[in-house]
Amino acid sequence: MSLSRGRRFVLLAGVVVLGALCVAGLAHSLMAQRRLPGIWESYSDAINRQLQRGDGEGALRQMRLVVDLSVDDPAKVERVLEPMASLARELGRRDDELCALRQMVLRRPKEVGLRERLAEVLLDQQSPPRSDLREAATHAEMAVMLDPRSVRGWSSLSRVAGAMGQQAESREFSERAQRIAQSAAPSAPVAP
Amino acid sequence: MSTTALTNGHGNATSVGPSGRPLARALAGRPFVGAAFDHLVIGGGLSLVVLAVVVARPEGSAAVLSVGLAWGVFLSNSAHFASSTVRLYTKPGAFTDFPFLTAVLPILSIGVLVACLAFPQMLGANLIKLYLTWSPYHYAAQAYGLATVYSYRAGCILVPAEKRVLWWVAMLPALYAVLVGNGLGVQWLAPAGWLDGPVPSALLRGAGLILPTLGFAAPLAFVAWLWSRPSGPPPVIAPLILLTNAAWWFVLSPLQAFAWATIFHGLQYLAIVAIFHAKDRAARAEGRVPAWKHVLPFYLTCVAFGWLLFNVLPHAGTAMGFGMVESVLVVTAAINVHHFIVDAYIWRLGRNDGNRRIVDAPPVASASAEATA
Numbered sequence: 001m002s003l004s005r006g007r008r009f010v011l012l013a014g015v016v017v018l019g020a021l022c023v024a025g026l027a028h029s030l031m032a033q034r035r036l037p038g039i040w041e042s043y044s045d046a047i048n049r050q051l052q053r054g055d056g057e058g059a060l061r062q063m064r065l066v067v068d069l070s071v072d073d074p075a076k077v078e079r080v081l082e083p084m085a086s087l088a089r090e091l092g093r094r095d096d097e098l099c100a101l102r103q104m105v106l107r108r109p110k111e112v113g114l115r116e117r118l119a120e121v122l123l124d125q126q127s128p129p130r131s132d133l134r135e136a137a138t139h140a141e142m143a144v145m146l147d148p149r150s151v152r153g154w155s156s157l158s159r160v161a162g163a164m165g166q167q168a169e170s171r172e173f174s175e176r177a178q179r180i181a182q183s184a185a186p187s188a189p190v191a192p
Numbered sequence: 193m194s195t196t197a198l199t200n201g202h203g204n205a206t207s208v209g210p211s212g213r214p215l216a217r218a219l220a221g222r223p224f225v226g227a228a229f230d231h232l233v234i235g236g237g238l239s240l241v242v243l244a245v246v247v248a249r250p251e252g253s254a255a256v257l258s259v260g261l262a263w264g265v266f267l268s269n270s271a272h273f274a275s276s277t278v279r280l281y282t283k284p285g286a287f288t289d290f291p292f293l294t295a296v297l298p299i300l301s302i303g304v305l306v307a308c309l310a311f312p313q314m315l316g317a318n319l320i321k322l323y324l325t326w327s328p329y330h331y332a333a334q335a336y337g338l339a340t341v342y343s344y345r346a347g348c349i350l351v352p353a354e355k356r357v358l359w360w361v362a363m364l365p366a367l368y369a370v371l372v373g374n375g376l377g378v379q380w381l382a383p384a385g386w387l388d389g390p391v392p393s394a395l396l397r398g399a400g401l402i403l404p405t406l407g408f409a410a411p412l413a414f415v416a417w418l419w420s421r422p423s424g425p426p427p428v429i430a431p432l433i434l435l436t437n438a439a440w441w442f443v444l445s446p447l448q449a450f451a452w453a454t455i456f457h458g459l460q461y462l463a464i465v466a467i468f469h470a471k472d473r474a475a476r477a478e479g480r481v482p483a484w485k486h487v488l489p490f491y492l493t494c495v496a497f498g499w500l501l502f503n504v505l506p507h508a509g510t511a512m513g514f515g516m517v518e519s520v521l522v523v524t525a526a527i528n529v530h531h532f533i534v535d536a537y538i539w540r541l542g543r544n545d546g547n548r549r550i551v552d553a554p555p556v557a558s559a560s561a562e563a564t565a
């Protein structure tokens with residue numbers, strides 16, 4: 001094997017870097033988990049560990065990767081969605097919250113509560129862009145179609161109509177929401 | 193399919209194809225290890241049996257997967273990725289034949305890995321989609337390569353036009369995955385919203401309907417076509433390899449394909465790479481050494497190196513402050529891409545390459561001579 005000096009240097013550098021990375025990996029696994037790296041690393045375990053360390057941002061970034069790439073069993077991906085939406089809300093990461101909610105709606109399209117939530121998150125901003133208003137309207141319409149007594153659905157429709165300058169429709173939807181809320185339990189929330 | 197009954201030198205009637213090779217021998221081919229091993233492991237016959245069970249009993253197979261997937265991936269898939277690197281560095285003459293692969297590519301791969309870890313959503317996610325898109329092509333190219341090698345060994349010498357047809361037949365499952373695969377291929381590369389147009393969506397829907405049928409019919413049609421040509425029929429293992437790859441992509445759901453196909457693809461690869469390694473070593477060894485003495489250390493090295501790459505390296509990512517999920521995903525993608533690149537070179541059958549000597553064999557010429565005598 002006759003290699004030029006330059007090529008030998010590059011080859012040696014590769015071996016040294018890879019070796020150093022492996023040593024760092026072994027050391028980290030031994031220190032953090034007190035064991036050698038196992039043959040299977042569960043994504044949810046890794047995310048939970050990160051959460052236990054209080055690294056919410058890091059955990060959220062990893063949840064987003066799992067969801068965006070759908071790299072896991074669909075059932076496992078689905079289990080990530082609810083914690084991801086809650087964590088994103090807690091950290092004020094609206095994009096990630098929307099991503100999780102949209103994925104949940106895709107998986108459970110007939111769940112009224114999810115449609116209501118997604119419409120509200122889309123509307124919870126200073127001046128929602130038209131695309132968000134349209135998407136919120138779609139989910140709110142779907143919510144009231146699935147459950148005509150959906151107070152949150154009618155309230156969101158009222159907010160969409162208001163934001164689009166359709167004041168008469170906005171009032172009508174708002175009154176409808178209030179009527180339903182009053183006829184239901186006294187504690188039912190009504191959006192202003 | 194024309195076969196001719198001739199009388200061989202011993203006065204027995206022997207059915208021969210247009211190539212003059214006795215039909216039975218032409219179809220049986222020349223296995224590397226033994227007919228059963230080659231057809232079941234390299235040809236993928238075993239995976240077809242498992243596939244039938246998976247389709248018939250999806251719940252049972254899911255239970256088996258939940259217990260055995262980790263070990264299957266560890267012993268087969270991870271080891272197979274490592275094996276291309278182990279083969280590269282143990283292949284005689286590799287350092288001089290492949291200076292870029294042996295010296296530059298590893299350090300380049302590590303650089304890409306670190307960059308993708310630093311920017312997981314911008315770079316890492318795209319590296320992952322690149323490897324997911326490249327994988328079906330890699331499987332198809334392996335099927336094409338193995339089908340060609342087995343045909344060649346059986347004395348079915350394919351002319352360039354026949355090789356081109358075989359290549360396209362082998363590529364059908366890859367084309368399907370790239371066109372209709374969720375989140376990869378065209379879905380990854382096409383500009384946002386472009387595929388929602390009526391023409392692209394109709395074309396993709398059509399491809400999704402036609403390609404599975406074509407993927408199963410084409411290998412059989414290829415055999416029929418070849419049978420009528422001077423090359424004669426390829427050995428059974430050649431279409432078997434193509435049909436197995438088609439079954440992995442067309443019959444299994446994407447998740448099942450990910451789990452089962454990677455294990456069996458790894459097994460197929462490990463078998464063939466171990467055979468080439470053992471034959472290289474045997475050619476250089478003094479005296480007669482049993483094949484397992486070459487194969488076992490090679491396989492154990494691959495398993496150990498696979499563990500370092502897939503299970504230890506991600507912890508280096510976490511040691512540097514990256515999350516475990518992004519480390520695992522990006523490390524996996526980088527290893528895959530490295531493997532695909534290495535693989536494209538180490539199997540070449542150049543005239544003076546050691547691979548050619550292993551594949552080269554006295555053709556079934558002796559048999560055809562016998563038949564035409």
